[in-house]
Amino acid sequence: MERAIEKEIITRLCEIVGEDHVITEGERLAPYGQDALGELFLPDLVVLPRTTEEVAAIMKLANEKLLPVTARGGGVGYTGGAVPIKGGLVLSTERMNRIKEINFDDLYAVVEPGVRTYELQCAVEARGLFYPPDPASFRESFIGGNIAENAGGPRSIKYGVTKHYVLGLEIVTPTGEVIRAGGRTTKNVVGFDLVGLICGSEGLLGIITEAILRLLPLPEARRTVRALFRTMREACACVPQFVRAALVPAAIEVMDRHSIRAVNDAFSFGIPDEAEALLLVEVDGNRDEVEREARMVERILRESGGFDVRRAETAEEERELWEVRRALSDAIKRYGTLKLNNDVVVPRSRIPELIERVEQIAQRYEIFVVNFGHAGDGNIHVNFMCDGDDREAVRRAREAVRETFAAALELGGTISAEHGIGYTKAPYLRMALSEPTIETMKRIKRALDPNWILNPGKMFSDDR
Ligand SMILES: Cc1cc2nc3c(=O)[nH]c(=O)nc-3n(C[C@H](O)[C@H](O)[C@H](O)COP(=O)(O)OP(=O)(O)OC[C@H]3O[C@@H](n4cnc5c(N)ncnc54)[C@H](O)[C@@H]3O)c2cc1C
Structure with missing residues (x-):
């Protein structure tokens, strides 16, 4: 929503935070108009307070003038939370950094x-x-x-x-x-x-x-073990085995074949072609305990069908094993200009079923899908990839997203484990929450924000 900000408001904001900390020019506004999704919604103004008192004065003024305010952190959210879709003011916290x-x-x-x-x-x-x-x-x-x-x-x-x-x-x-x-x-x-x-x-x-x-x-020591698998099902089915062995790793990450190909092609990690899935398992604690647990992890991975099992022996090897996972987000961009990244979650024993359902959905809608994620939590990032200019493909990808959410819910999970709702998932909120639950949340919102000025257009389909 375009909104000409009254001069008086700009003057008062300059009085609160100082002229140097109010941005009004187009070019300098743009970096505050998007997050990791990459969709641009320009704010009318950006204000950069330094203290709590300044934030309080800004909010009082915004509430008096019914001006939308969107708080911004690092701006790397995935659901548009920090993006001012109703215009108004972006309140960046970048100077509150002590x-x-x-x-x-x-x-x-x-x-x-x-x-x-x-x-x-x-x-x-x-x-x-x-x-x-x-x-x-x-x-x-x-x-x-x-x-x-x-x-x-x-x-x-x-x-x-x-x-x-x-x-x-x-x-x-x-x-x-x-x-x-x-x-x-x-x-x-x-x-x-x-x-x-x-x-x-x-x-x-x-x-x-x-x-x-x-x-x-700080834990005294860490160890990471990596294993490759011939199927994604095998890799995911391995996850509950750790709990059965009374072992709680610090992390269990999974990557599917398309993830592996993408990082291999982009960064030549040399992972063999027959790998259809990869698991990274980290244990931490005191040195002796970590050595014992790392050996247990190795054994469980091998017994579950893992091959080319590697245990990091040095900090450098540790870094190298994790580099494959860190390179992933950028590497998969080769599969399409539009990435619909959905961070669904299910109880961890249901991951194999989720992956199977997602692959069937992708086939049915003829959409390329890349799956990876935090297998230890049952949190899989399902990335539907397509050409963002191909409207028909985008429509099919969005249908695939809806079905994926339905599958996660049916398996006892939900539609977001980490990225939140923002504006991208607001249309799906009713799939996950009942009407009385949503209304309870809205009542809390209205009690604290009677004029609905803070981050309007997010989470709910309407601001009432
Ligand atoms: C490559 C990549 C990997 C990611 N991996 C993960 C992951 O592993 N786990 C995960 O959980 N997320 C992940 N994310 C998503 C995202 O980074 C997280 O949600 C992160 O917490 C966002 O932090 P931010 O500072 O960038 O917040 P922003 O994007 O700036 O804001 C996010 C939301 O927080 C609100 N907000 C910001 N600051 C304040 C404040 N001071 N007071 C009140 N509200 C505020 C904003 O209004 C907005 O609604 C990933 C994103 C990317 C791009």
Whole structure:
């Protein structure tokens, strides 16, 4: 929606954050108009606050003037959450990027929302501590974006997702009040769990201006084992075997044959042609335990049909094994100009059925599909690839997406494990949630944001 911003609003925003931190010119607005999806919606204005007080003043003004506001972190979301589809103001948190405290004895860190995930991981690791949430976008994503999306990643099977590491939050409400939820302790049952409410709220309920994050001692050692398989079914069926052996790996990642071909062709990893699937399994803990578990992993992989099983012996070999997985997102772009990436999830024992269903769906709609993901969590990224200019192919791909969601739901899972709903999945929300559930969520939204100015057009099909 085009909206000419009144001069008075621009003047007041300049008073709040300083002239240098309000962007009004077209060219400089564009980087704030898209995320990893690549669809551009230009904001009318971008504002870059530095403090909580500035965020509160911006929200008060926006609420008074009924101006849409979209909070932005690293801008690498996959469902358009940070994109201002109704125009208005983008509130970028990039200047709120301080790590305020790392507390070793009490195992927490206090950070502003614009700290990059990777930066925090490095800072705490330098102190012998560990922040486990590890979305594959960790080099670009911000902590605020991770909390708003409740980001997961390969390590979720053992360590859980972002919400399991959020002890406390400072939040600016859509009407400009500053509230605090939780605190510095793991145990805290005073009042409603507002921390839980904000985690995964996709920037609809408030703007996170500070987070207190739980840390762990850094595991002494890690080991990764890689195995190739002759079928995807065999590779996925192997996953529950680890639990049966009373072993919880730190990560179990799977890639299908098209993923393997793509990274092999792009980066010459030398993976043999007969590989139809690849599993990467990481274990961590104290040194002796890790050696024992890595041997167990090797055995389970071989007994489950794995071949060319490799165990990293050095940090360099470890990096090389993971490089195959990291190269994947870019490498599969060769299969089409449009990638419909859907992060469905099922109970992990149902992954083989999900993969079978997805391959049947792809065949029926004559759409190329690439599957990979966090097998340990039952979270598979189903990527339907096509030529974005071919309208008929895009239509078929979207039908295939709908059927994939239906299959995930039938198998006891759901339509998004990590990327959230944003605007891309809003049309499918009713497939996953009942009417009373959606209405309850909307009531919470209306209570906090009576004018529906914060991130309009997202999650629900209508803003009422
Ligand atoms: C290559 C690639 C790999 C990925 N891998 C993973 C993965 O393994 N696991 C995973 O979970 N996701 C993954 N993602 C998706 C994405 O990176 C995550 O959702 C990430 O958390 C987004 O962080 P961000 O800082 O870029 O958020 P943005 O995209 O900037 O914003 C995301 C949402 O958060 C809101 N938001 C941002 N900051 C705030 C704030 N301070 N207060 C309130 N709301 C806010 C925005 O309004 C928006 O709705 C991947 C994406 C890419 C491109």
